[in-house]
Amino acid sequence: MAQDHPGTAAVATGNKYEIIGLDVPEETLFNGDLLVASLSESPRRVNSIYYYDDTGSLLFERLCTEKTYYLFRTERDILAEYAKDIAETTGSVFLVELGSGNAEKTTLLIDAYARSHGLTSYAAVDINRSILERAAENILSVSPDLNFLGVVGTYQAGLAEVKNLAAPKLLICLGSTIGNMHNDELDNLLLSARSSLTHGDYFLVGIDLDKETTMLEAAYNNQTAILANLCVLQHLNWRFGANFQIFQFRHLSVHNKDLHRMESYLxxxxxxxxxxxxxxxxxxxxxxxxxxxxxxxxxxxCDFSNMLSQFGFRRVQHWTDLQERYALVLCRLVDS
Incomplete structure (x- = not known):
């Protein structure tokens, strides 16, 4: 990572578009030792990062169009309806997004801030440089006056890089990203988020709400979800020379009511x-x-808000769809 925070300078001098940071080494993202350790556990486990090779990324985009997969559409609809409320609640802030992807939904939020507060500065953190370039293209096509800073890196490295950006900030984590994290991963992210923010900064998080088994299992057992899960094995085959025979496995995604989560298996x-x-x-x-x-x-x-409070964040407001399937939760750092 760059140490002199060139992104800050880029925003200050009026440059509209800059991507900083070194590409994350593949051996860091796809650590063979960690894979061996997780496949040696009981039950055996594979990190969900192996969903996201080129094929997996395309399948995820296709999954978002599946009728039963409500998450993407519902979050987008909430943003479309309440982005202005969010902007008015926080006032003018520097927007920082974790795992921006192509930032398709984020354009709704940026447009609301631009309309409410004028010129907006936005920093996107992602491990994929080409994805950040797509995000810049999408966002600048609808908000050409935006100051765009892309930061290549893991969440923790990216948060360290944007720590010195101008306050107040709004940290954004959409797509129910945190829902895929195990407890230790989530704790590490929230500790990093707290250290990158200052007192009074905001944190906007998309969360999928607990609901009936039928809807949840339908979302994760459609044809695209099945293909995406099986392609994890294909990823392991080409990356590590494994011999998984895809047709000797079947996809299984079940609602674990006791742990309040969906679980996908092969x-x-x-x-x-x-x-x-x-x-x-x-x-x-x-x-x-x-x-x-x-x-x-x-x-x-309420449970999510209580968990965030342990890291110094207090819930300010939340917004849901009419069926209360999904929520955007806005918190503020009160104990840094």
Whole structure:
């Protein structure tokens, strides 16, 4: 990462578009030692980052168009209806987004801030430089006067980079991203978020609300979700020289009511020996044995707010759709 915060200077001098930061090494993102450790656990597990190679990213875009996958559309609709309210609640702020992707939904928020407060500055953090370039293209096409700063890096590295940007700030985390995190990952993110913000800064988070099993399981068991899950094995095959036979597994996504989350698995349909050549690792899979590939936490607004309060954030307001399937929660840092 750059150490002299050139992005800050870019905004100050009126440059509209800059991407800073070094590409994240693939061995950092796709750590073979961690993969071996997780596949040695009981139950066996694969980090959900293996969903996101080129094929996986395309499948996710397709998943967002599936009729049963309500998350993307619902969050977009909430933003379309309440972006102005959010902008008026926070006042003029520097927008910082974690995991921006192509920033399609974020344009709704940026447009509201531009209309309410004039020229807006926006920093996007993502591990993928090309995605940041697409985000800049999307955003600047609708907000040409915006100051755009892209930061290539992990969430923690990106947050450290934007720490010295002008306050007040609004940190944005859309797409129910935090719902895919295990407890230790979420704790690390929230600690990093708190350290990158100052007293009075805001944090806007998209969360999927706990609901009935039928709707949840329909969202994660459509045809695209099945393909995306199986493609995790394809990713492991080409990256690490594994011998997963995709047609010897079946997709399974179930609602764990006790833990308030959806869980996606790959179930072995026969006894088989898995070898991962590049990692010099092998293991036996029994028929019916499961590999956990993703968790998707489903929460209540009050429980989520209580959890955030442990990290110094106080809920200011939240917005939901009419069916209360999804929520945008706005918090403010009161204990830094």
């Amino acid at each position: 179930e072995s349909t026969q006894n088989q020996l898995i070898t991962i050549d590049k990692l010099q690792f092998s293991f036996d899979l029994s028929k019916g044995e499961l590999i956990l590939t993703e968790i998707m936490n489903k929460v209540k607004v």
